[in-house]
Amino acid sequence: MVTLSKEIKNLHHIREKIKNKQAKRQVRICATGCRALGALDIYETFKKELKEAKLQKEIALIKTGCQGFCSGAPLVSIDPDNLLYVCLKKEDVREIVNTTLIGKKPIERLFCRDKKKPVIDRSKIPFFSYQKRLILTRCGYIDPTNLDDALAHGAYEVLEKVLTSMDPEAVIEKIKKSGLRGRGGAGFLTGLKWGYAHSAQGSEKYLICNADEGDPGAFMDRALLEGDPHMVLEGIVIAAYAIGACKGYIYVRAEYPIAIEHLKIAIEQAEKYKLVGKNILGTGFNFEIKIKQGAGAFVCGEETALISSIEGRRGQPRPRPPFPTESGLWGKPTTINNVETLANIPVILKIGANEYAKLGTKKSKGTKIFALAGKVNNTGLIEVPMGITLRELVEDIGGGIPNGKRFKAAQIGGPSGGCVPAQFLDKPIDYESVKEMGAIMGSGGLIILDETVCMVEIARYFMEFCVKESCGKCPPCRIGTTRMLDILERICGGKAEMKDIPRLEELALQVKKNSLCGLGQTAPNPVLSTLRHFRDEYIERIKLKKKTRRGKPII
């Protein structure tokens, strides 16, 4: 029988206390993403109105992270009524207080609409009903700046279990069994990586959480850090315990000020409760964590460049091997994991590796968070089981394409990915199938393109991005991408000849084969995938010698 440390007893005590204290009714306002559209104003108005109605004690007003349905911003959800009100204005608040909170009647006008029909029950909105929210359960539900709220909803229960009843090997074994693959891009098996890190020689080991999220069009990691930083932090501490790390870093993009703020608060609070730092939960395990802010370089998402950046140098990658698990930060064994990967850890250990592995496809387990954006009605943050089809994503969850336009392609994986055309709409999405379709899973940015988007222009756009972001260390990437951009600009400018297509292809293959790091190795992907699926657009552009051409529907 294990005797509980006083820190753990204290934690149990706090959990009980908060659970009894929670208000029976709650109004939740997204104050992160929706902030851009006036959510804070709405919050203040609610506060005022609730006070005037003398309801401030009975009804909890909670500022949450992203609730997912971003196209309805600013929004509030009301529980236990299971209501979601979208596209709010300050003027709506009084009516909500009077009609719904006092009068207990819903307001149809503020409901979310599915095919023009209002949906009363939040869980029946197709945007939500097709999802499987395991990682995002607390995101958009709790107040991310309040550890007590997170604790009341299960945060750090798994950490407690791990530290008191599992040895590091057992944790790694569970993660291996779950089949979890890294969500940062490459899809490397997390358990395997941890196994290497655990058995690496050296007394001092590091863990780095990669929160650089550089792919344009991706905001999953941002939402997680803003909405439930404790989920990520819990995953980090468990990972550190498993591999035997004493010190860790969270490397966050400077463009994410709210994420940085929430993380700082989360770490401070967790330190107070002895959930990170010295002698965690009185078990003798020490792990210190620091935030490092990026300074605006896409390549710093690449693990070896990221390490250089933390060390205070220019963020340039170096050849692997040696892999960071052997020799990383300051030459010490270092494990790098993505934010979402780490947020999966508490979930896996909570529901069990077998249960987790039941979700998804043969080789891609669990759920995946996607950022749905571009030409789609419901933009937002979604979590779905691996193996969902693109059609379900676009039509059911995404609510189709706006303005009666047709779907043309989905850009998956950002500048390292590709464009998946309509013929693959019904193919299940996982790491392998996305590769077959000419894209990569990448981090989970999913940008829907409609028939008005020109695919050559999209290829040009991504190439321009890679040219700008190439760190300049290796010639194939530095010069090769510049030359590819030249050709693409010639095509878009109506000044190309047919021979430019094979030239472009040849260059693409050279850059792919000879570049030093993943940036260069994958930079040609958007070109190759559009050449593969939309070659006729290239040809037409060259033949017409016209500057602009709007893409035609291809279905």
Next chain:
Amino acid sequence: MTKALKQEGIDLSFMSKIVSTHVPFSREDLIGSLQETQDHYGYLPEEVMDKLAELTSTPVALIYGIATFYSQFHLKPHGKYAIKLCRGTACHVKEAPKISSAISSHLGIKDGETTNDMLFSLESVACLGTCFLSPVMLIGDQYYGKLTPESAIEVLENIAKENKAK
């Protein structure tokens, strides 16, 4: 050169303060220090970097190398309001380039430049992580989403007006 600028009144005492918060100063603190420095001065003046090099016994070339590698750092004075215009994919397919040219012609500056009155700088960034608001820009800590060329200019005009009123 350094002297001349000093006469213009750049107070370098802040640098000692920064360095004193990192004892002992290690390489690892360099980027963070430059970030704090830029927060303070608005950009990275040459002699400020020289001073940092001197105080921390770091080669100047190394500091320059960092300041020019990361797009966050500016070597020239920046406007009071930095317009961070998103050019990420979601914004791009929703006509961000049009917003960019509208702002450019309204302010008379190109990407990366600052207006003569030092009020606005325009910089394009990769993705602000608010793609559902596309096209979007960030000024200070305020996001402006679902922009049209007209609404973007309206925002700038309002800021300019408010600034005058102050």
